[in-house]
Amino acid sequence: MLGNSLLLAIREIRRNVLRSFLTILGIVIGVAAVIVMVTLGQGATAQVKTQIESLGSNLLIVRPGQRMGPGMSADAARFTLADVTALRREVPSLAAVAPGTSQSMTAIVGNENWSTTVTGTDNAYLLARNWTLAAGRAFKDGELRAGKAVCIIGATVRKELFGAQNPIDQRVRLKNLSCEIVGLLQDKGQSSMGMDQDDLVLMPIRTVQRRIKGDQDVDVIYLSVRAGRSMDRTIADVERLLRERRHIGPFDEDDFSVRDMREITNMLAGTTTVLTSLLGAVASVSLLVGGIGIMNIMLVSVTERTREIGIRLAIGAREDEVLLQFLVEAVVLSSFGGLLGILLALGTSLLLAGMLGVPFILDGGIIALAFLFSAAVGIVFGWVPARRAARLDPIEALRHE
């Protein structure tokens, strides 16, 4: 019986190709919109995650003071290089411990000048922050110990000051300090927060402390947890050590904070997920509209085909057979719309993913869901017209003009 209904439905759809196509257009667009939104959204989420991982996914950032707000950290004591040494010695699950002290400065080369951030650190910074060198070398131990005027520059600084020229062994002037460029960092691009990660100058920390800032402070410590070690255990170890070194009583709060990049990862990924769901929900409204379109056309079709239904009833079609025929017709229409929508979505997603530079991530689940939903739309919105057709009085139907 289902096979027969399928046969009749396909014959009917074939008789009215243009109208059938227009009927399902709403479903096609609805399904395509949902899949495109979700596909691009998932691509964007994946992209955000990769970008954050490029910051160093097992990165911990330790700052003095509990909060990040301006002024809040003023009364908390800075770290010292002794703290860095202690962390290196006492917490074996850390792969890298890098001190950091930063200052905004204007870098000058010839007639070019560029305002950037100078960070005093050591070679562990490269490891902790996932930097690789595009050219040149890292700092030598002697340079670090003696606080020599050498620096490693980011790709943006190189572009602004040197253009396409090779910056290695050139000199850059920072205030009254003339500094030799020994290395160039591989570019990372924009961070997911929209900051240019390549706009930086690295210098041995002692150079910055003595010759630029004139203090012994370490503003921030970057920690990289060894692969396979527990993030939470390491954070606890770091906190215990620092509390001890900073003489914090057992009932006092920390006067420093250890921040975990996973927080940021989850927050940003969460944002894109919410956005994806939101866009998907908006797109699914068009599926609903498509369903109403199918119902409308099916109702028109039942009225228009009243006589045909009369003929079918007269030659012995039962109510349930007529019902099934119209229902199957609606479901075939909407499923076909779903299939076309999926094809359209694949094409559009590929195209848009290419244009927006977002990775193309195909989710079989959402495609199956969209298809099932389109078939369900056919059942739900085909039901009323089909029942109306099945309940027609054959005599009235045959008389219908």
Next chain:
Amino acid sequence: MHPEATTGAGPAAQRAGTDAEHRAVAAAPGSPLIELRGVTKVYGSGSAAMHALRGIDLTIGAGEMVAVMGPSGSGKSTAMNILGCLDTPSAGSYRFRGLDVDAMSRDQRALLRRHALGFVFQGFNLLARTTALENVELPLIYHRLPAAERRGRARAALAAVGLTGWEQHTPAELSGGQQQRVAIARALVTDPDVVLADEPTGNLDSARSREIMDLLRAMNREHGITVVMITHEPDMAAYAGRIVHFLDGLVACEAAPVADSAAAHAGADTGAPAPGTGRR
């Protein structure tokens, strides 16, 4: 048919498959094919009530060819709808092969129509934009026959009405006479007991009308199919073995047809017309 199954026949009969469907509409032995007793039909109620039939008694035996005549409003169409199990009487009884049609459900009557009845309408009532072959196949789809058998039988039925070569034409591409022959093929293809024809020649000129009547009479004589037809034209009624006159919702009189030129003409020619002869 299936006389052994008569006990199962009736409102409660099973309808699970085609065999069961046949059983549900199988004959009670010894009963006339069609038997109307005191059938009335009233539309509306109270003072606005319209009495279409006021008490019809009519018996039609298997193999008869009956013409129903009468002026407009005499109730002959209402009677045909009741005979065709499309409508039920307000009072009185309709027995088809001894089965009580009044007691049947809508679906059971549909099955009776499917297996035992064929319809030919004045307005042809073919599916538009559907080929002649598909139109004739339509009743067989509800018989759930395999596609090959369905197509074979439909081709044979079209051949029997002289439309070999016209299978792939849609009604719009066929003349009125050809369309009516497709309709007859559709009625014929299920091998029914009765074909009910409501003014089958009403929309055709006299030459086409005679071709159609020849076909109906050939069905009646060669296949033993009972034919009941409504007609206004005495020429067409003359093809029948028996004429029933309706007047004001009652059977006014029954008569044997007067032998006239039409009958004589028709008797000489029972072969189907060659394909295309009906084309305007």
